[in-house]
Amino acid sequence: MNDMNHDSYVTADGRTIGGVVMEMKNITLRFGGVVAIQDISFDIRQGEIRAIIGPNGAGKSSMLNVISGFYNPQEGDVFYHGKKRKPMRPYQVARQGIARTFQNIALFEGMSVLDNIMTGRLHQMKAGLFSQALWAGRANREEVENREAVEKIIDFLEIQSIRKTPVGRLPYGLKKRVELARALAAEPSILLLDEPMAGMNVEEKEDMSRFILDVNDEFGTTIALIEHDMGVVMDLSDRVVVMDYGKKIGDGTPDDVRNNQAVIDAYLGVAHD
């Protein structure tokens, strides 16, 4: 890593972006003969909102799954806090402080909103089985602390009114918000959002955008998100990676990317003659 990566800078809206937290180096991911990701490198800096965009089938979700350990790439390395990461299972990645949401929402449908968000804090609980069962000492303290943290997130995302509702009964937009809340409950150092605005109407999209910005601003959480709605991404993110057919075709600030000919071609289509 060169020195430039450790320089922090201050954005136009006054947020401080730190050094590199995560670096993907020459990642290649194949499914049988299909190459989903081909030799892609990029990094994520402390405190920034990093977007990965691209048309359908570009390999964005695959990339997110590599970061969160659901896929292990055939080639290339993932560096987390400067250390090379061994191939890992998703739950191990989660325990390292990388939380995520899913494109198709993966919530515990049978549990209440509160219980769902509490599961986000499971690996923060250290008390033994018996003290938990007896509600004694450390377990009691932990439960109180965890509840406080969760209530703060519930307030923050404005879902107080549905705290006790079983998640299965909620409309789509609220489910997305609960999933975000659960990911936040883990107090992640990197938050991965897989198409947080997919399937939402304009109003819901605006809400979600606001929450993403607020989370980043308030908690300083580093966020990497996937989206194919260009407009939303350009407003939200500090830097953008553009993928097409498994390759990286652009990387830079929203303005850089907007003016990049390869990106324009990928999105608008180009005549091959």
Place this chain on the structure above:
Amino acid sequence: MPEQLIFGMEVFLNGLMAGVLYALVALGFVLIYKASGIFNYAQGVMALFSALTLVGIMEGQVPFGHLINAIFGTEIHGFGWHVPAFAAILLTMGVMILLAVIVQKCVFRHLVGQEPIILFMATIGLAYFLEGVGDIMWGSEIKKLDVGLPQGINTLIDETTFGWFGYGFFIDNLDIVATVIAALLVTALVIFAQYTKQGRAMRAVADDHQAALSVGISLNFVWVMVWSVAGFVALVAGIMWGTKSGVQFSLSLIALKALPVLMLGGFTSIPGAIVGGLIIGVGEKLFEFAIGPMVGGATENWFAYVLALIFLVFRPQGLFGEKIIERV
């Protein structure tokens, strides 16, 4: 009070007690089904296996004794010591946890994401395998199990009811103990599932694998834990049934009685397993008492299944089961 009614009350109470034992077996099924979607056909055999192991350890029996003798021409049958009941139960629990780890590592880890029917078939295989291992390990003769639980007629109830009705009820002490233990067990399980981190993880895994992984839950760990808990429930059931009717291989057949219990109570509900067990227990005893003599008796063999069949027609999800809604 008419004599028939008094007899009926006694039958009712005995039915409740028998129901508790059915419920104990059904509980093991529900636990595994809830957490992993596997219908564990081997639950009854696990109860048998745990009872065999418990007797074996208490009597200081040499595991695989027959096999060792046959191969090496030796004549060893026992270590010659007796392990106290409490220590033996702890040791047996250790064996059941070991079994859970082996089952997860060797079988179900390789079947993640398979169709439920394949998982079910695997448990049938497991049942016969475990029965065979139990046979080779501890021998197939009927054994007496005595961990010091009280047995025989409860004189207090006998005398009290005699004072009231002029007729003493026969209630077995063992049945009363079984009821108390079952109540404790269910309370403990509910506390475990609702209020502990491990219990939350278990419910999370039962609900959605992907989501569970994303919050840092290890599926392997949770499944080993669930099989261990099911092993513990099997051990409790094994002790009760073994004390009542001796440790014999027909014990594994009581698992079949748990099936109608589950159909009544619902496969996913712990209270359902209890209530289902009680209904079957009471139902079959009362039916035998009231209708049995008219149809030549032995109704206990089929009553539970017919009741379950009726339930399947009118309420397929059981009394407490989650409603089955198929979205199209």
